[in-house]
Amino acid sequence: MDRLKRYKRMFVRSSSEDASSCSGDVTKDDNLEDDFKNDDIDEYGNTGCIKNREQYTVTSLHREANFWNRFLQQFSKNTDEHTYVPSQLFMTYINWTFTAGFSLVFSSFLCFFMLLIFAFGVLLMWAGEAEPGCIVVSGEKFGYNPDTTLADGFALSWTTFTTVGYGMTYTSTGTDWDDQASCSWIVFLCTAESFVGLLYAGMCAAILFGKIGRIQSHAQITFSDAICIQYKYEPNEDGQSPGTPMESPEQPVRQTTIEFDEGSTTGTAVSPSPQSPAPTSIATESLFSPYTPDVNKSRNIPCPVLKFQLINNLANKRGGEIMDASLKVVAGNTDFSRTGATSYVKVNLVEFEHPFFSRVWHGCHRLNAQSPLLSPAARERIRRNGGYWPVDWCNPESVRDNLMFSDFIVTLTGIANISAATVHAYKRYKAGDVLIGYEHASLLYKHPDTNRLKVDHNLAHDVIMQRGGGGEPFLLPEEPEKASIPLSKRLAANNMKDEIAPDIEEGKRTSVRTINIQKSVRSFDIS
Numbered sequence: 001m002d003r004l005k006r007y008k009r010m011f012v013r014s015s016s017e018d019a020s021s022c023s024g025d026v027t028k029d030d031n032l033e034d035d036f037k038n039d040d041i042d043e044y045g046n047t048g049c050i051k052n053r054e055q056y057t058v059t060s061l062h063r064e065a066n067f068w069n070r071f072l073q074q075f076s077k078n079t080d081e082h083t084y085v086p087s088q089l090f091m092t093y094i095n096w097t098f099t100a101g102f103s104l105v106f107s108s109f110l111c112f113f114m115l116l117i118f119a120f121g122v123l124l125m126w127a128g129e130a131e132p133g134c135i136v137v138s139g140e141k142f143g144y145n146p147d148t149t150l151a152d153g154f155a156l157s158w159t160t161f162t163t164v165g166y167g168m169t170y171t172s173t174g175t176d177w178d179d180q181a182s183c184s185w186i187v188f189l190c191t192a193e194s195f196v197g198l199l200y201a202g203m204c205a206a207i208l209f210g211k212i213g214r215i216q217s218h219a220q221i222t223f224s225d226a227i228c229i230q231y232k233y234e235p236n237e238d239g240q241s242p243g244t245p246m247e248s249p250e251q252p253v254r255q256t257t258i259e260f261d262e263g264s265t266t267g268t269a270v271s272p273s274p275q276s277p278a279p280t281s282i283a284t285e286s287l288f289s290p291y292t293p294d295v296n297k298s299r300n301i302p303c304p305v306l307k308f309q310l311i312n313n314l315a316n317k318r319g320g321e322i323m324d325a326s327l328k329v330v331a332g333n334t335d336f337s338r339t340g341a342t343s344y345v346k347v348n349l350v351e352f353e354h355p356f357f358s359r360v361w362h363g364c365h366r367l368n369a370q371s372p373l374l375s376p377a378a379r380e381r382i383r384r385n386g387g388y389w390p391v392d393w394c395n396p397e398s399v400r401d402n403l404m405f406s407d408f409i410v411t412l413t414g415i416a417n418i419s420a421a422t423v424h425a426y427k428r429y430k431a432g433d434v435l436i437g438y439e440h441a442s443l444l445y446k447h448p449d450t451n452r453l454k455v456d457h458n459l460a461h462d463v464i465m466q467r468g469g470g471g472e473p474f475l476l477p478e479e480p481e482k483a484s485i486p487l488s489k490r491l492a493a494n495n496m497k498d499e500i501a502p503d504i505e506e507g508k509r510t511s512v513r514t515i516n517i518q519k520s521v522r523s524f525d526i527s
Contacts, residue, residue, distance in 0.1 A: 097207050098214055105211070109204050116200065117158045120193045125153030127186045134183035136176055137169045160190045161197035216421045219322060219412055223427035224309035225461045227408065229367070229436045231304035233470025234394045301389040303368040303382065304399055308410060308429070309440045310361040314418065315455040322423065325357040325414035329365070331373055332407035342407065345372040357414065359455050360443055367399075378402035396436040396472045406431055437471030438463040 097105050128135040128142035129149060135142035137152045145152075156169045171190055174180055314320020329347040350364040367374055369382040381390060393399065408429040416423045441462035443455050465471040 094207070098211060102211070105207065113161075113200070116196065117161050118154065120161065120189065120196075121150070121154035121157035123153075123189055124156050124186065125149050127189060128153060128156075131182050131186065133177040133179070134172050134186045135169065136172050156190070157193065160193045161200075163194055163197065213421075216416070216419050217423055219414065219416070219423035219425035220313040220320070221322070221412065221425050222311045222313055222457070222460050223410065223425075224311075224440060225433065226438075226440075226463055227429055227434045228307045228438045228440055228463060229304050229399060229434060230307065230439055230466045231396075231399055231437070231470070232301045232389065232394050233437065233466070233468050234301075234391070235469070299391060300386070301391060301394065303366055303371075303387075303389045306365045306367060306373065306434075307440065308363045308408075308427075309460070310357075310363065310412065311443065311455060311457065311460050312357060312359055312361075313457070315359045315457075319418045320358070321417040322357040322412075322414040323355065323417055325354040325361070325412060327352045327354075327361075327363055328411045328413075329363070330409050331405040332409070333405050344407075344409075347372060347408075354414075359453070362440070363410065367402075373405050373408075374402050375404040378404075394470075396470060399436050400434070400472075403431070403434065408433075435463060435472060437466050437469070439466050440464075 093108075097108070100108075124135070132141040132143045135152070135156065137144065142152060143149055152169055156171075159165055159169065171186055172183065177183065312320060312322065327349055329349060329352075330344045331347050332342040332344045334342045347365055348370075350366065352363075354361055365371065365373070369379045369387055371379065374382075382388070393402070408431075409426065410429070411424065411426040413422065413424045415421070441459050441464050443457075443459050444453050445456055446452070447454050
């Protein structure tokens with residue numbers, strides 16, 4: 001505490017009502033809803049209004065020491081006292097050069113280059129006017145032509161800054177001017193300018209080297225735009241999920257069209273896309289209410305699997321592999337924090353390491369009783385069900401209702417085989433990027449000439465419905481006149497088109513989705 005200086009900072013209440021809302025002790029008879037609004041409750045059960053708690057700004061005494069004391073502390077044996085505080089303006093510019101494009105960085109280099117040359121040129125002009133014999137311009141003294149003094153000073157400045165030395169203007173020597181003592185200021189200016197020019201050239205080279213290194217450290221991979229969740233879909237005899245009412249709106253029609261490159265044969269298949277509303281019974285159950293397990297215990301349904309896809313952009317080139325690749329995933333939820341901050345939790349994957357990532361990698365996470373992506377009530381329900389997925393949750397609405405996360409961040413690290421450099425990449429998913437009842441489309445095909453497996457990067461963001469159906473509808477039933485994709489803003493790939501096709505009966509319109517499948521996936525089974 002002897003190295004810290006505290007400043008007390010209090011909150012100013014906006015009104016007397018805010019002050020009165022935090023007055024008094026918290027009792028057991030207080031309303032829980034009022035406690036949630038007015039009090040902070042930590043993990044130990046401590047409560048207290050944030051407006052009544054004292055807040056301090058803590059600053060190290062080393063930062064407030066004078067220049068001499070800070071200089072002496074550099075030689076101190078206590079390394080904890082060494083604090084490096086670089087210039088914030090310089091740090092801002094360096095960070096900007098790493099994020100901006102090369103053209104903007106080159107433009108900034110040119111602007112600083114001209115600014116420095118002009119500044120030294122003005123100083124040399126003033127010095128040349130004071131001592132005209134110390135600068136020689138085309139064999140004459142400086143100022144021989146009074147109208148070109150600024151241009152002559154600028155010419156001497158840029159030739160000195162760049163160390164070009166054309167010889168058209170230069171500082172005089174003993175044979176040109178006898179009184180060399182009076183030229184000391186001009187000689188100092190030219191020497192300092194040449195030194196600054198060397199430092200500036202080295203700094204520009206270092207920044208460009210850092211930008212190239214940053215490009216090499218970026219993993220050349222593509223993340224899929226959507227996260228897919230596959231689950232066990234069990235419709236009843238009417239094509240609906242268990243617990244779904246008999247009355248349901250008209251189901252959209254899914255139409256799939258295959259077009260071969262030869263352009264002669266086209267096949268079309270139309271099949272209904274079943275959808276189901278959320279269950280009505282389990283949503284109202286309390287977490288601690290008595291629960292009766294499923295009567296049919298033999299139906300042990302595995303928990304759903306969340307999948308995201310990574311594609312190596314150099315999959316079709318030799319040496320494009322990523323060695324010792326590893327994935328780390330964290331999930332964030334802003335609903336758990338009452339201070340406005342997002343709380344993050346680690347998400348375990350089935351396989352988080354890949355020793356030889358060359359083509360496509362699927363990151364998988366099981367939504368079981370230990371999954372942090374599910375709500376606490378859902379995890380408790382799965383535990384009471386023996387670790388299996390409840391039967392009445394086998395529909396996309398129930399799966400989505402039990403998810404509880406706002407951010408899903410994936411990071412990848414590894415060693416690029418092509419450059420032997422450590423590479424990294426990341427992707428931030430939102431809750432709206434989740435598609436339930438779909439899986440990522442196959443990207444691999446066999447090249448007809450070499451018989452090698454290739455990756456079709458045009459299908460990187462394509463998804464198909466899982467086996468057995470049960471995928472969420474792409475179009476909202478209440479808006480049949482307008483095609484929309486509410487679950488993912490970038491779901492539609494380059495080969496997908498949404499359209500509204502008229503029904504056979506008059507006055508009815510139904511949603512139709514057309515998928516053009518290219519030659520690379522012509523073996524796709526429509527049935």
